[in-house]
Amino acid sequence: MDRAAPAPAIALEARGLVKDFRGFRATNDVNLQVHDGEIHAIIGPNGAGKTTLFNLLSGFLKPTAGEVRLFGERVDTLRPFEIVRRGLSRSFQISSVFPTLSVRENVLVALQSPTPLPHRFWVPLSRLESLGERADAILADVGLGGMPGRLAADLSHGEKRQLEIGISMTQDPRVLLLDEPTSGMGSEGIARVIALVRQVARGRTVVLVEHNMSVVAELADRITVLQYGSVLASGRYEDVRRDPRVIEAYLGEDGGHA
Structure with a gap:
């Protein structure tokens, strides 16, 4: 049986x-x-x-x-x-993106939240580049790989939704x-x-x-x-x-x- x-x-x-x-x-x-x-x-x-x-x-x-x-x-x-x-x-x-940051910067900021970087106030933004490969992969996954330098404020409504989902994905939920x-x-x-x-x-x-x-x-x-x-x-x-x-x-x- x-x-x-x-x-x-x-x-x-x-x-x-x-x-x-x-x-x-x-x-x-x-x-x-x-x-x-x-x-x-x-x-x-x-x-x-x-x-x-x-x-x-x-x-x-x-x-x-x-x-x-x-x-x-x-x-x-x-x-x-x-x-x-x-x-x-x-x-x-x-919408909960940072409008004055680029698409890639929005994802980088979200990626660094569980790391020690948010508590190191004088660390240059370039230190976030250690997370760049992961950011680029997320942008590709959500269909925004071709516009990493575009300001979030300039995205269409649908593209902002894609970015928001990408930001949600940074914590690998x-x-x-x-x-x-x-x-x-x-x-x-x-x-x-x-x-x-x-x-x-x-x-x-x-x-x-x-x-x-x-x-x-x-x-x-x-x-x-x-x-x-x-x-x-x-x-x-x-x-x-x-x-x-x-x-x-x-x-x-x-x-x-x-």
């Missing part, structure tokens, strides 16, 4: 997460399991609690109740930079959180980001908040649907999109994009 395949390891887990803001409950008893190596999408209408959940998972907010575990270790008591060093990085919905990576993009930019997410997902776990259901259908192995701060449904995309509660609350009468 064939043995059942072992259950995949849990990379990121939320247990009973609650977050209250002065009487308003932004997340309510959220339970989430993200399997190691999968692309997991978090969807829901505006105000569903998606960004709050991301902030809780990455340590930028502390839960009122509940806990977050990264590969089994409890991390909600840690500061964001400590969680990064445990293997979780994230991007933000609002095992889990990468992407907050609306295709927001404000046209079809060409969306196609580039889909290809980029697939590339960076090789050998790691990706969790993304995304409004574009075509992107979710293209990328996600599993999805979690939030409504009013609670989990409405979770599972494979094809199963969740047919859930009557999800259709009524979010996807529309046709069940979303095929």
Whole structure:
């Protein structure tokens, strides 16, 4: 008799997460399991609690109740930079690059953060060149290898998103959180980001908040649907999109994009 395949390891887990803001409950008893190596999408209408959940998972907010575990270790008591060093990085919905630095300098600054260099105030910028090979490899991976000297301020919206993902990759994360990576993009930019997410997902776990259901259908192995701060449904995309509660609350009468 064939043995059942072992259950995949849990990379990121939320247990009973609650977050209250002065009487308003932004997340309510959220339970989430993200399997190691999968692309997991978090969807829901505006105000569903998606960004709050991301902030809780990455340590930028502390839960009122509940806990977050990264590969089994409890991390909600840690500061964001400590969680990064445990293997979780994230991007933000609002651009977070240094506009007056070049594309390459943005990546170099991020690469030096876990080294002793930030504490050596009088070390010349040239010392960062020891990290140059890694910076160039990251830029190539995110499709910006041809513009290392370009000012970040001069990048298009889509290129800034690519740079932000590159910055997130500097810590070599095992889990990468992407907050609306295709927001404000046209079809060409969306196609580039889909290809980029697939590339960076090789050998790691990706969790993304995304409004574009075509992107979710293209990328996600599993999805979690939030409504009013609670989990409405979770599972494979094809199963969740047919859930009557999800259709009524979010996807529309046709069940979303095929």
